Amino acid sequence: MFSYVIRRLIFGVLTILGVSVVVFVVMRILPGDPLVAIFGPDGFTKLTEEQRAGYMRDLGLSDPLWVQYLAWMQDVVSGNLGRSFFRSESVAEMIARRGPLTAQIAILSVLFSWLIGIPVAIVSALKPNSVADNVVRFFSILFLAVPGFWLGMLIVLGLLFAFGYRAPLTGASLFGAPWTTFQMVIGPAIVLGLGQAAYIARMARSSLLEVIREDYVRTARAKGLNNRLVIALHALPNALLPVITLSGILLGFVLAGSIPVERAFGTPGLGDSMFQAVKERDIFVMQNLVFLYAVVFVVLNIVVDVIIAWLDPRIRYQ
Amino acid sequence: MTEIETRSGGSAGAGTGAASASIALDEAANAIPIGRRRSWLGEFIVRSPMSAFWGLVVFAMVLMAVFADVLAPHPPLKPNFRMMTKPPSELHYFGTDQIGRDTLSRVIHGSRTSLTVAFAAVLLGTTLGALWGLMSGFFGGRFDIVSQRILEFMQSFPDLILAMAIAMALGAGTWTVIVAIAITRIPFGGRVIRSVVLSLKEMPFVEAARGLGASNARLMFRHILPQCIAPYLILATTHLGVAIVIEASLGFLGVGIPPPTPTWGNMLSDALNSGLVPPWWLVLFPGLAITITVLAFNLLGDGIRDQLDPRLRRSV
Numbered sequence: 001m002f003s004y005v006i007r008r009l010i011f012g013v014l015t016i017l018g019v020s021v022v023v024f025v026v027m028r029i030l031p032g033d034p035l036v037a038i039f040g041p042d043g044f045t046k047l048t049e050e051q052r053a054g055y056m057r058d059l060g061l062s063d064p065l066w067v068q069y070l071a072w073m074q075d076v077v078s079g080n081l082g083r084s085f086f087r088s089e090s091v092a093e094m095i096a097r098r099g100p101l102t103a104q105i106a107i108l109s110v111l112f113s114w115l116i117g118i119p120v121a122i123v124s125a126l127k128p129n130s131v132a133d134n135v136v137r138f139f140s141i142l143f144l145a146v147p148g149f150w151l152g153m154l155i156v157l158g159l160l161f162a163f164g165y166r167a168p169l170t171g172a173s174l175f176g177a178p179w180t181t182f183q184m185v186i187g188p189a190i191v192l193g194l195g196q197a198a199y200i201a202r203m204a205r206s207s208l209l210e211v212i213r214e215d216y217v218r219t220a221r222a223k224g225l226n227n228r229l230v231i232a233l234h235a236l237p238n239a240l241l242p243v244i245t246l247s248g249i250l251l252g253f254v255l256a257g258s259i260p261v262e263r264a265f266g267t268p269g270l271g272d273s274m275f276q277a278v279k280e281r282d283i284f285v286m287q288n289l290v291f292l293y294a295v296v297f298v299v300l301n302i303v304v305d306v307i308i309a310w311l312d313p314r315i316r317y318q
Numbered sequence: 319m320t321e322i323e324t325r326s327g328g329s330a331g332a333g334t335g336a337a338s339a340s341i342a343l344d345e346a347a348n349a350i351p352i353g354r355r356r357s358w359l360g361e362f363i364v365r366s367p368m369s370a371f372w373g374l375v376v377f378a379m380v381l382m383a384v385f386a387d388v389l390a391p392h393p394p395l396k397p398n399f400r401m402m403t404k405p406p407s408e409l410h411y412f413g414t415d416q417i418g419r420d421t422l423s424r425v426i427h428g429s430r431t432s433l434t435v436a437f438a439a440v441l442l443g444t445t446l447g448a449l450w451g452l453m454s455g456f457f458g459g460r461f462d463i464v465s466q467r468i469l470e471f472m473q474s475f476p477d478l479i480l481a482m483a484i485a486m487a488l489g490a491g492t493w494t495v496i497v498a499i500a501i502t503r504i505p506f507g508g509r510v511i512r513s514v515v516l517s518l519k520e521m522p523f524v525e526a527a528r529g530l531g532a533s534n535a536r537l538m539f540r541h542i543l544p545q546c547i548a549p550y551l552i553l554a555t556t557h558l559g560v561a562i563v564i565e566a567s568l569g570f571l572g573v574g575i576p577p578p579t580p581t582w583g584n585m586l587s588d589a590l591n592s593g594l595v596p597p598w599w600l601v602l603f604p605g606l607a608i609t610i611t612v613l614a615f616n617l618l619g620d621g622i623r624d625q626l627d628p629r630l631r632r633s634v
Contacts, residue, residue, distance in 0.1 A: 018471035026483050145613035147563055149570055150586060150605030157598055256476030260567045264590070274479075278486050278573050290483045294475045 004309050012302045019294045020076070024069050027287040035061075039281070059284075076291070091288045094273055102262070102269035104181070105188045106254050110247060112193025117200030118243070122231065124201065125208035136201060143198035148257050152191045152264035188261045188269075195257065196250045203246050208239040241312055248304030252297035362625050369621020375614040383430040390423035394580045403592075406599050413599035415585075416592045421599060424580040425607050431581040432611065435496055436561040443500035444554045447507020448546065454508065455515030456538050462512075469505040477502045481564050485573040492575050495568055499561050507553060514549050518542050548626040555622050559615035566608050582608050 035044055035055055047055075056062040063071070079092055089097075124136040159165045211217065212235055220230045259271035266272075270289070277285040309315045363370040382389060392398075392410075398418030406413040412421035454465040472480070484498035518524060519542070527541050568574035569583020570590075577584055582604040589600035 015470065015474055018467060019474045022471050022475075023483070026480075026487055141617065142609075142613065145559065145616055146609050147566055147605065147612075149567065150601070150608065153586065153590065153596065153601045154605070157596065157601060160595060161598075253476050253478075256478040259478065259482070260570050263571065274482070275571055278482060278571060281486070283486070286483065286486060290475070290479055293479050297476060298474050 001309065005306055008302050008305055012298055015298050016295055019298065020073065020291060021069075023287055023291045023294065024072065027283050027290070028068065029065065072287070076288075091285055094285070095270065095289075095292065098268060098270045098273050101181070101185065101267060102255070102258055102271055104185045105192065105258055105262075105267070105269060106251060108185060108189035109192035109196060109254055110251055112189060113196035113200050113247070113250070116193065116197040118204055118240075120197070121201045121204030121208060122236070124205045125212065126231070128209065136205075140198040140201045143194050144202075146195070147260075148191045148195050149260035149264040151194070152188065152261050155187060155191065156265060184265075184267050187265045188258060188267055191261055191264075192254045192257055196247070196254060199246060199250055200243060204239065204243045207242050208235060211235045211239040214238075241308060244311070245304055245308055248300050248307075252300050255293055255296060362621065366621040366624055369617050369624075372614040372617035373621065375610065376618055379429055379611055379614065380433060382426055383433045386427045386430045390420075390426045392420035392423045394419065394423045394427040395578050403597055405597070412603045413597065415588065415600055421585075421603055424585055425582070425603050427580045428582045428585060428604065428607065429611070431492075431575060431579060432562055432565055432608075435492065435499065435565045435575070436558050436615075438496045439499035439561050439565075440503055440554050440557050442496065443503025444507040444550065444557065446500070447504040447509075448511040448550050448553075450504065451508040451511030452515055452538060452543065452546065455512040456519060456534070456542065465508070466512075469508045472501070473505045475502075477560065478564055478567055481568060482571065482573055485568055490573060490576040492579075495565060495574055498568070499564050502564070503557055503561070506557065507550075510549055510553055511546050514546055515542055518545050552619070552623045552626055555615065555619035559612040559619065562608060562612050562615065 035047070035052060039047065053062075061068065120136050120140075124133045127133055156166070212231075214235075217230060217235050220234045221227070225234075255271075258269065259274050261267075262269045262271035263275050274286070274289050274293075276282075277289060362373075396419065398414065398420075401410065401414045401418040403416050404410060404414045404418075410420050410422065412425060414420055415424070450465060450469075454462045475483075480502050481498040484501055485494050488494040488497065524537060524541055527537055532541070565574060565581070566583035566586070569581045570587045571583075572587060574583050575581050577588070585604040586601065589596040589604075592600065
């Protein structure tokens with residue numbers, strides 16, 4: 001187990017290095033001239049030759065690319081992640097201020113997806129092709145297609161029309177003002193949770209259908225065990241393994257999905273700052289945020305792999 | 319063993335009881351192409367009527383996109399300052415936006431943008447990925463190892479974030495959005511086709527062709543490539559829905575195709591910018607269009623996958 005974790009970690013560090021190169025290529029080399037990305041094609045043509053050279057020097061963009069890359073990596077390792085081009089706040093401060101809100105949304109949404117997805121999958125798998133099963137399948141197919149940010153807009157509108165209610169928009173901390181934070185977080189969490197629940201229900205249903213046919217489940221039934229016990233204690237634990245893996249992957253996608261969803265709800269989380277960075281064409285903030293999201297994605301995958309290995313000896317000893 | 323079980327567990331996905339009863343028969347017919355009684359289309363309709371229906375919806379969407387100029391009751395870009403932010407009425411079935419543009423016409427024209435971007439991006443990305451996977455699987459060795467790592471790095475980003483970063487770096491425009499979405503599709507094509515090629519490479523017919531002195535290029539393109547077409551088609555259809563959602567999200571986040579071009583994502587973004595309380599008709603209709611389109615592509619994709627290769631149920 002220990003050597004497995006070490007191997008996975010080394011691999012993860014290599015992946016993160018590779019990811020940093022991809023981010024650097026996309027944000028710094030792809031635009032050709034970073035000033036075009038900052039000022040836009042129109043703004044760029046309005047700059048004089050000296051202004052361009054001045055900006056390039058101030059931003060450290062006239063150094064050779066590998067020097068720029070190393071400087072960025074130094075920023076990342078030192079933990080301040082560079083500065084926004086337009087604000088005084090460093091990217092690290094921004095993440096510390098806005099990150100918790102997005103993290104709460106992500107974790108709550110995973111909780112929701114399990115609370116909805118798993119019971120629904122059990123009902124569905126126990127009676128395949130029944131009315132309940134078909135209803136469940138209809139909704140999971142539907143929620144795979146509904147864009148989260150649109151659902152978010154509809155919920156905001158619906159609450160406004162029905163109750164004249166609007167979730168608070170300004171910052172609050174979890175411990176300082178738990179009720180305000182909860183109101184800000186619950187909407188995006190429900191929307192993102194429903195989207196995941198559709199995947200979870202689908203996966204859990206097919207996985208459960210597979211496990212139910214296994215010999216050991218038949219043995220448990222043959223012993224005369226109550227069907228509920230067989231499902232809950234024998235079939236479900238094994239059926240949930242692929243669901244855990246999926247949930248980890250989905251969590252990464254939730255972080256991405258929270259960008260438009262936070263915009264729809266007006267939640268001031270990290271996704272919203274990503275949207276602001278795009279709007280202000282702030283490539284330095286964008287570069288660091290994209291890198292952060294990718295690192296979180298990679299780390300989540302490692303955590304899930306380790307959890308699975310811990311739960312499933314078949315993988316540990318491979 | 320598991321494949322068969324998954325198949326039988328999931329075959330319910332095809333829909334009605336009559337269809338699932340005839341699956342075994344159809345599969346037998348499928349195995350011997352000479353004995354086929356129905357045309358490909360007929361078989362598809364009988365086997366998965368749901369998917370066939372949604373295929374029809376996709377077809378209608380494509381027609382709508384092609385004939386948008388004829389179908390739209392008003393010009394999509396023309397403001398009408400006497401009809402600003404009006405709810406749905408006889409004159410404007412889907413209402414009008416803040417500067418009096420007809421929402422129905424904009425939704426119809428939006429289908430053109432969405433479908434063009436989705437088809438172009440998936441075609442480009444999946445094809446590039448497939449070719450890469452073909453070479454990587456066929457040649458193996460160091461090239462394969464390096465390719466696998468690169469694809470892994472690309473897959474370490476959630477789709478939307480990579481697409482946002484690329485679209486922002488390249489600057490707004492139709493082609494930028496297509497390229498941004500296409501790049502996020504490459505790893506999927508690469509990995510799936512590579513695994514197909516790895517198993518095909520060891521097959522006797524490839525060995526035989528090699529024994530007859532066929533060159534690497536001939537082996538790849540004449541013998542292995544044709545076998546990759548089914549997984550390629552399945553992959554492409556299942557990714558169309560994803561591409562539509564990414565395109566809409568990019569538009570919503572302001573890195574999509576720049577206004578005034580009507581796209582569904584832009585329309586939702588405009589609605590949100592229109593004030594504290596966006597008018598409901600500006601929110602409802604573009605989103606419905608996205609949902610229906612994605613639903614249609616997903617269900618058509620499911621049907622095509624079941625038709626071409628039920629074993630890919632899990633991997634694609």
